[in-house]
Amino acid sequence: MKITRRQMIVLLPAAAVAWKYVLAGTPEASPNYKMTEHWWSMLIDIPKCIGCGNCVRACQTENDVPDGYFRTWVERYNVSDEDMTNPHVISPDGGKEGFPVAQEDGEKYFFAPKMCNQCADSPCTQVCPVGATFISPDGAVLVDQTYCLGCAYCVQACPYGCRYIHPVKKVVDKCTLCYHRITKGLTTACCEACPTGARQLADLKDPKDPIHEFLKTHSVQVLKPHMATGAKVFYNDLDGSVR
Amino acid sequence: MNGVEGFIYPNEIALQWSVLIVLYPFITGLVAGAFILASLERIFRVEAVKPTYRLALLTALAFLLVAPLPLILHLGHPFRSPEMYFTPHSTSAMAMFGYVYMWYLMAVLVFEIWLDYRREIVLWSQSAGKWTRWIYRLMTLGSSNISEHSLAIDERVGWIVTLIGIPSAFLLHGYVGFIFGSVKANPWWSSPLMPVVFIFSAMVSGIAAVMLLYMAIAKLRKQKIDISCVDTIAMYLFYTFIIDFSLEMLDLIHRIYEADESFRSLNFLVHTQLYIPHIVIQICLGTLTPIVLLGITQVVKLPEMARKRIYSVAGCLTLIGIFAMRWNVVIGGQLFSKSFLGYTTYKMGLVTKEGLIVAVALTILPLVFLWVLVKLLPPWPEKSVPEAAAAD
Amino acid sequence: MSVFKDARHLFRFAGLFVFAFLVFLVVRHDVVPKSFGQYGHYRGNAIGEIAAHPIKFAGHQACESCHTDVLDVKAKGKHANVNCEACHGALAKHADDPSTVTPVKPDTAVICAQCHTASAAKPKGFPQVVPEEHSTGLPCETCHKPHSPGMDAGGAK
Numbered sequence: 001m002k003i004t005r006r007q008m009i010v011l012l013p014a015a016a017v018a019w020k021y022v023l024a025g026t027p028e029a030s031p032n033y034k035m036t037e038h039w040w041s042m043l044i045d046i047p048k049c050i051g052c053g054n055c056v057r058a059c060q061t062e063n064d065v066p067d068g069y070f071r072t073w074v075e076r077y078n079v080s081d082e083d084m085t086n087p088h089v090i091s092p093d094g095g096k097e098g099f100p101v102a103q104e105d106g107e108k109y110f111f112a113p114k115m116c117n118q119c120a121d122s123p124c125t126q127v128c129p130v131g132a133t134f135i136s137p138d139g140a141v142l143v144d145q146t147y148c149l150g151c152a153y154c155v156q157a158c159p160y161g162c163r164y165i166h167p168v169k170k171v172v173d174k175c176t177l178c179y180h181r182i183t184k185g186l187t188t189a190c191c192e193a194c195p196t197g198a199r200q201l202a203d204l205k206d207p208k209d210p211i212h213e214f215l216k217t218h219s220v221q222v223l224k225p226h227m228a229t230g231a232k233v234f235y236n237d238l239d240g241s242v243r
Numbered sequence: 244m245n246g247v248e249g250f251i252y253p254n255e256i257a258l259q260w261s262v263l264i265v266l267y268p269f270i271t272g273l274v275a276g277a278f279i280l281a282s283l284e285r286i287f288r289v290e291a292v293k294p295t296y297r298l299a300l301l302t303a304l305a306f307l308l309v310a311p312l313p314l315i316l317h318l319g320h321p322f323r324s325p326e327m328y329f330t331p332h333s334t335s336a337m338a339m340f341g342y343v344y345m346w347y348l349m350a351v352l353v354f355e356i357w358l359d360y361r362r363e364i365v366l367w368s369q370s371a372g373k374w375t376r377w378i379y380r381l382m383t384l385g386s387s388n389i390s391e392h393s394l395a396i397d398e399r400v401g402w403i404v405t406l407i408g409i410p411s412a413f414l415l416h417g418y419v420g421f422i423f424g425s426v427k428a429n430p431w432w433s434s435p436l437m438p439v440v441f442i443f444s445a446m447v448s449g450i451a452a453v454m455l456l457y458m459a460i461a462k463l464r465k466q467k468i469d470i471s472c473v474d475t476i477a478m479y480l481f482y483t484f485i486i487d488f489s490l491e492m493l494d495l496i497h498r499i500y501e502a503d504e505s506f507r508s509l510n511f512l513v514h515t516q517l518y519i520p521h522i523v524i525q526i527c528l529g530t531l532t533p534i535v536l537l538g539i540t541q542v543v544k545l546p547e548m549a550r551k552r553i554y555s556v557a558g559c560l561t562l563i564g565i566f567a568m569r570w571n572v573v574i575g576g577q578l579f580s581k582s583f584l585g586y587t588t589y590k591m592g593l594v595t596k597e598g599l600i601v602a603v604a605l606t607i608l609p610l611v612f613l614w615v616l617v618k619l620l621p622p623w624p625e626k627s628v629p630e631a632a633a634a635d
Numbered sequence: 636m637s638v639f640k641d642a643r644h645l646f647r648f649a650g651l652f653v654f655a656f657l658v659f660l661v662v663r664h665d666v667v668p669k670s671f672g673q674y675g676h677y678r679g680n681a682i683g684e685i686a687a688h689p690i691k692f693a694g695h696q697a698c699e700s701c702h703t704d705v706l707d708v709k710a711k712g713k714h715a716n717v718n719c720e721a722c723h724g725a726l727a728k729h730a731d732d733p734s735t736v737t738p739v740k741p742d743t744a745v746i747c748a749q750c751h752t753a754s755a756a757k758p759k760g761f762p763q764v765v766p767e768e769h770s771t772g773l774p775c776e777t778c779h780k781p782h783s784p785g786m787d788a789g790g791a792k
Contacts, residue, residue, distance in 0.1 A: 050750055050757045061692070089582070089584055129327050131678075149324060153337050160581070161254050161581050170319030179682075227428070393644070
């Protein structure tokens, strides 16, 4: 490819700026991150989810999630007109390889991605007997896997079923909101891989975060609001039948 | 999929808490119940049950020594369990375990047994065999003072320990009930009644266990059973059972009446997977049958032989029933999905760390410990005064 | 005092407790991690350890810094908001060492169908086809440029 001088004048400064971005993406450079300046949450836009399973696969790759266990998964709902309280739900292998084709039958369908809700008043951190799971000052619910006993009390206490005991490490594992990524200016693996923008990371302490505007102008819900968990994963257009 | 029905969250396929976690409340329940029976004599001066006083304390100790084992075997990292002592999380009921256990073991049970046996321990340390003498010597803590005044002090302090021991026993087992009852995510568990039901079912199981052990050991030693003692224990068992049954029925009726969002799912569970463990074993065989049997002995004056047979059957059924209750709470609470749309099944291993063989071994182990304790600290009146002791 | 003489064994028992408690305090001071309690009831260093996990997805900014030509095409088409690694997989290794680590090109016969296979469950406005009827077995890139797949926007080959 031949580069003309004019192209170089444009490309070089652009490359310099881009190089800064690249540096920001590398593991070593995150000295400017201050936990108190962030309060992490997530927006899941139900009408945009196509059930492709990209997020489930990306999470498994990024976080070495063992087969048969899920830090995030996608559910497909089929709600009949007569009984909204009894939807037919499937999640084949967590939706990792997508879903079987649904035949057109006039029924109501949609997809609901699920993950750890990063609860501000999490019942899981409440019950940990030793302090191995906690919410970080910037709003991520994390597990200290060198301290966890593997008693599984937190797994019992989570209303959303997002925790599991790692089959090899024998400690609790769960979605960390890709803490190792978001503290470096990257987004989570699931958001990165989502082709439709159905999943968006949000920083509730950042006034310039576009999600703020979205939250102000749309009806959003959390899962199981009656549990008062302070869930921070907000769903747009969440149907009442979602469990 | 294997054993899964309907829709469950993908991480819910395998149960987290196994039969070992069923065993733990069963064992601590026996401890608390046996202790309450012992305190009947000490605090409430029910003289009739005196023959079982020391046996009840030793039974409680034998079971308490085994109690942490199922928990430690269940942990993913057992060697990190001291963390519960070093950094207990004050918002976690489970964090209480280490301290409540240690308090109850040392400041209540061991202290009370030591105070009650101290006179014999001092005498045995002087008269026992060459090797066992050293064990007794250690237990005297170097003091051979068994003057009347010191024994009177022991009696007084022991009374206070027993008095403190009653709420301590309730705490030891009540907190287990709270561990389950405070989990809002699980509607089968979440209930303010849970600690109360646990405590009363503990009392039922402990009383039944001591009654059975007393009759069995007397029979093995070819001693005469003090029938008025057993009659009194059976009476307390009967009335405690009535309270326990009422509490469980209250929970059930309340649940059926309110029929909240979890009811449809739980109702289906009780009619299918839990039908035999809950309806047949826990309620019919394990609660109603013993209550009726014991009720008969309270109302009709039957000959001694018949009463002993009824007590034995009722006692065994009671223990089975209370074990079933623990099973239905722990295992039952994990069989349905928190989506209320599906179910999974419990696959109990055979030779695995948390399998059937380990569970059976942990149930037998307390009896082994009890045998050792009974040999070391015989609870029998005729054996407790060694020949070497003159009147003092 | 005679009461103390006759209660000496009780003081010994209590003494055992006190001794055990002191031993416990010493061990506890030694064993509890120093950063415990820094931010709350947990090991403060855990936060840094978790933040130091290796990264597998480079993030689209990393790709766009070098592959500006692709970015130009993609930004104008229907896949403008589809991030690179959504199709190309995790490529942090490639971003760190572009010359040695060469990614495998995704097979359009497989990857496009993951999103675009028609299903009544998918949102109605989302472009979806029945693959066998639509492409009669041909790989999608026969007619569609993956980075700007719309037929109307000059995406057709």
